[in-house]
Amino acid sequence: MEAKVLIPDPSRIKEELINKYPAKVAKKRSKSIVINDPETVPEVQANVRTVPGIITQRGCSYAGCKGVVLGPTRDIVNIVHGPIGCSFYAWLTRRNQTRPEKPTDENYITYCFSTDMQEEHVVFGGEKKLKVAIQEAYDLFHPKAIAIFSTCPVGLIGDDVHAASREMKEKLGDCNVFGFSCEGYRGVSQSAGHHIANNGVFKHMVGNNNTPAEGKFKLNLLGEYNIGGDAFEIERIFEKCGITLVASFSGNSTVRAIENAHMADLNVILCHRSINYMGDMMEVKYGIPWMKVNFVGAESSAKSLRKIAEYFGDEELKARIEAVIAEETPKVQAIIDEIRPRTEGKTAMLFVGGSRAHHYQDLFAELGMTTLAAGYEFAHRDDYEGREVLPKIKIDADSKNIEELKVSADPELYKPRKSEAELEELKAKGLEINGYEGMMKQMQKKSLVIDDVSHYESEKLIELYKPDIFCAGIKEKYVVQKMGVPLKQLHSYDYGGPYTGFEGAINFYKDIDRMVNNPVWKLIKAPWEKEESGSLEASYVTQ
Amino acid sequence: MAREGLTINPAKTCQPIGAMYAALGIHGCLPHSHGSQGCCSYHRSTLTRHYKEPVMASTSSFTEGASVFGGQANLLASIETIFSVYDPDVIAVHSTCLSETIGDDLQQITKKAKDDGKIPEGKYVIYASTPSFVGSHITGYANMVTGMAEQFAVSTGEKTDQINIVAGWMEPSDMREIKSLASLMDAKIVLFPDTSDVLDAPQTGKHEFYPKGGVTIDELRSTGDSKCSLALGCMSAEPAAIALDKKCKVPFETLDMPIGLSATDRFIMALSKAAGKPVPASITAERGRVVDVMADMEQYFYGKKVALFGDPDQIMPLTEFLLDLGMKPVHIVSGTPGNRFEKRMKEILERAPYANFKNGAQADMFLLHQWIKNEPVDLLIGNTYGKYIARDEDIPFVRFGFPILDRVGHSYFPSVGYSGAMRLIEKILGVLMDQQDRMALEEKFELVM
Known part of the structure; x- marks a missing residue:
């Protein structure tokens, strides 16, 4: 499909984006900047090192492990082993909302725990202090679980957080203690941390509680972190549909739920990048298939619910889901009808995350807006091109350093939820069972796909395309807005949300309408700076 | 419970963010973080949330290889890329716990960059060593400002009246x-x-x-x-x-x-x-207006108990100001260690022998909260993170210090000088009187205050 709006020649634009770089840098960047063709899907260079000195959106492995995956579970005490900063910066800044069932239930989300490593620990080792910190956290809070996160110096000085955790777990007796080697220098972005987190949660938590889960249609929600209450909206919809949510990885989750997750019959994955490892490992060990879904966008939510119904193959469930969709849709449609005349034909760019830059295109499409360019901050090729490229991805030195767990079928708990034949049948019906088609097949021909976009490239893109809205994160927010273009934060939602499901879609439409049509953008020039204002002096002279 | 290993809810952060903030105060300067990408990303994010402004800075993007073999190649490559793409007048490099632990020598690497011709004519690279495992963000700020002075100041032998x-x-x-x-x-x-x-x-x-x-x-x-x-x-x-x-x-x-x-x-x-x-008379008059308000509204300040947390150079004069207002600073914490700080606080707190004061290790907001539970206060002053204590204990709260992530104003209206004193008075009175209004029984609800 050709773009509905006029877009400039992308090959010329690609030239402009890289011509200021030193030759070596330009050569490298050119492989990450691709002109899309949804039919033939070109290769995108992704998950490679950022050139030193380039202003990047990316963060580190620790951010992906502690900040993204482990952060949202409310009853784990997360102790960051290292100097104070790492724990400080990840303190409440990701908006992972959580709702304990009772006011007395444990909730450590608002706390920041650190060993506050000092020079003496860097020189003589910090394990002793770490163990003291674990003991103190236990004495103060008696949590069910304590997780330890390694920061850069920890790996270099050789503190063994895993041994310290094992020792303390044994000593404490009724508290699960486990560590993560998620030093910031591992991998090339947050992505390494997601993988490390998946491994740790799978090894130390999943499978610890074999109490059968109640309910007829039991699933886990993977890769949903309840930013701005996204998981609450999905929970609301599931409940209406009669779907039982066993565990969420990890928005609004608890230790107990995660330990019990292997009792579900399906894993649905929202953010493929951050959690696909968990889906794969649970499939191998417990026989639970995973399926890619998307609850960002009203149509996508309806489609995803129908896929879940199809998976369980139950007529009653199908009918109930149709009833829920029929009940929710008119509210959404009423808002679209009101707003769309104001957003139709406008353009957007999305450079964010490892899945959001894909999924939010659905919401823009529902508003009649065109995505001119998109890219991820820390994704891999499969998130762009689809999982069929997995066998073709070369494992480089940076990825090799991230452990791949050897997983095999659990002798007692492995139970295939669907036979091979049933799975094939579901795939034939269009369900993405253990698969993900990636972002590019959905994007228009000649749109630009850019991995790990740099600050320089973003500014150039805005200059050349003049999009009506740009989606990225807090570091980009005010840069882009200084250029007179509204920036929607798709990590923190500009402190709004939720954006998932039906209620979320309504919130998003309203926010985008507000942003692209906000009167403030017409007030930037002072009246006396506008050309048509003429000379004040002159007008006085004529009076 | 006394703690030795665990810090909970810190009243400080790490050196590099201070260095980054200081470096933004040089015209045409790009701060550069010599470490993992996460450091730079976190510092930029925090400063951006505090200022609601662009915060540009680059990173050496360490990977495992650089961490093992040293970060020289990454810094040299960074310098080259930065000058060709972002064209600053100065790059201000600060270290991180990672590059400090592996022993990268910024002086030696920047010298090599100069010798290798990677620093264009008329351009500069300055540096500051800012290990995160020493001091706090305040230390990092001081180290970068010291770096500016040391590496730029020139003595021609002729003094000016500047x-x-x-x-x-x-x-x-x-x-x-x-x-x-x-x-x-x-x-x-x-x-x-x-x-x-x-x-x-x-x-x-x-x-x-x-x-x-x-x-x-x-x-x-x-x-x-x-x-x-x-x-x-x-x-x-x-x-x-x-x-x-x-x-x-x-x-x-x-x-x-x-x-x-x-x-x-x-x-x-x-x-x-x-x-x-x-x-000048205008400054004396401005001072007079501050004293006038202090006198006019003294009943709302006098004897009120205050808990405060934050950074030393702000905490010290603020404590003194609270005492000048007739208030009682009863609980004070700061995560930043330092003898100069402790000594000066001791002098100031001679007027407040009742005060709990702790700084450095485990001087955190969890401790402050415990103190407040033991001896409740009428007012809490500190950065945004204080809102959780304020909400739990229903204490009027004035945001002051770094970071302030949930309100604007601090970057536009000063806290220093007499106009800053006036602003603080207005903010303190505002929250105290709002609380009085909110809590007042129907018959005690006042029109004129």
Whole structure:
């Protein structure tokens, strides 16, 4: 499909984006900047090192492990082993909302725990202090679980957080203690941390509680972190549909739920990048298939619910889901009808995350807006091109350093939820069972796909395309807005949300309408700076 | 329960963010973080949330290889890329716990960059060692400001009538206010660093990668010939003044940051003396207005108990100001360690022998909260994270310090000088009187207060 709006020649634009770089840098960047063709899907260079000195959106492995995956579970005490900063910066800044069932239930989300490593620990080792910190956290809070996160110096000085955790777990007796080697220098972005987190949660938590889960249609929600209450909206919809949510990885989750997750019959994955490892490992060990879904966008939510119904193959469930969709849709449609005349034909760019830059295109499409360019901050090729490229991805030195767990079928708990034949049948019906088609097949021909976009490239893109809205994160927010273009934060939602499901879609439409049509953008020039204002002096002279 | 290993809800963060903030106060400067990408990303994010402004900075993007073999190649590559793509006048490199642990020597690497011709003519690379496992963000700020002085100041042997004012960690609004007071007094000053017109830039429809503000390189060079330095804060500003004295024989005086009445009085007198200029009537009148409000509203302040947390150079004069207002600062914590800080607090707290004060290790907000539970307070003052304690205990809360992530104003309206004192008074009165209104029984609800 050709773009509905006029877009400039992308090959010329690609030239402009890289011509200021030193030759070596330009050569490298050119492989990450691709002109899309949804039919033939070109290769995108992704998950490679950022050139030193380039202003990047990316963060580190620790951010992906502690900040993204482990952060949202409310009853784990997360102790960051290292100097104070790492724990400080990840303190409440990701908006992972959580709702304990009772006011007395444990909730450590608002706390920041650190060993506050000092020079003496860097020189003589910090394990002793770490163990003291674990003991103190236990004495103060008696949590069910304590997780330890390694920061850069920890790996270099050789503190063994895993041994310290094992020792303390044994000593404490009724508290699960486990560590993560998620030093910031591992991998090339947050992505390494997601993988490390998946491994740790799978090894130390999943499978610890074999109490059968109640309910007829039991699933886990993977890769949903309840930013701005996204998981609450999905929970609301599931409940209406009669779907039982066993565990969420990890928005609004608890230790107990995660330990019990292997009792579900399906894993649905929202953010493929951050959690696909968990889906794969649970499939191998417990026989639970995973399926890619998307609850960002009203149509996508309806489609995803129908896929879940199809998976369980139950007529009653199908009918109930149709009833829920029929009940929710008119509210959404009423808002679209009101707003769309104001957003139709406008353009957007999305450079964010490892899945959001894909999924939010659905919401823009529902508003009649065109995505001119998109890219991820820390994704891999499969998130762009689809999982069929997995066998073709070369494992480089940076990825090799991230452990791949050897997983095999659990002798007692492995139970295939669907036979091979049933799975094939579901795939034939269009369900993405253990698969993900990636972002590019959905994007228009000649749109630009850019991995790990740099600050320089973003500014150039805005200059050349003049999009009506740009989606990225807090570091980009005010840069882009200084250029007179509204920036929607798709990590923190500009402190709004939720954006998932039906209620979320309504919130998003309203926010985008507000942003692209906000009167403030017409007030930037002072009246006396506008050309048509003429000379004040002159007008006085004529009076 | 006494703790030795665990810090809970810290009242400090790490050195590099302070270095990044300070470096933004040089015109045409790109701060560079020599470490993993996460450091740079976190610092930029935090500063951006605090200022709601672009915060540009680059990173050496360490991977496992660099961490094992040393970060020299990454820094040299960074310098080359930065000058060709972002074209700054200065790159201000700060280290991180990662590069410090592996022992990267910034002086040696920047020298190599120069020798290898990677630094274009007329451009500069300065550096500061800012290991996250020593001190706090305040230490990092002080180290970068010291780096500016040491690496730029030149002594020609001929003294000028210029006064250096070394800004402690304060807001762009505060720096603007200091400059405005000096200009009212007709004192010739150079203020560094200076983040005004950098982190409070106007909306113009154009992103200025290097906004118009910031101390210029020429100004920094000239600090070596200044007749004296006034360091505003013994923790965040004094080290740079000491360095200038050592390198260029510029005598200095260290003052509390001019927050509140008494500290501003001392600053005004010191500036007047250094400049050899009388205090203009307009400043005296402004002071008079502050005292007038203090007297008019004394009943709302007197005897009220206050808990506060934050950074040393702000905590010290603020505590003194609370005492001047007749309030009782009963609980005070700061995560930043330091003998100068402890000594000065001891002096100030001679007027408040009842006060709990702790700084350094485990001087965190969890401790502060415990203290508050044991002895409740009428007012809490501190950065945004205080809102959780304020909500739990239903305490009126004034946001003050770094970071403030949930309100605006701090970067536009000063906390220093007499106008800063007036702003603090207004904020404190506002929350105290709002609370009184909110809690008042129907028959006790007052129209005039």
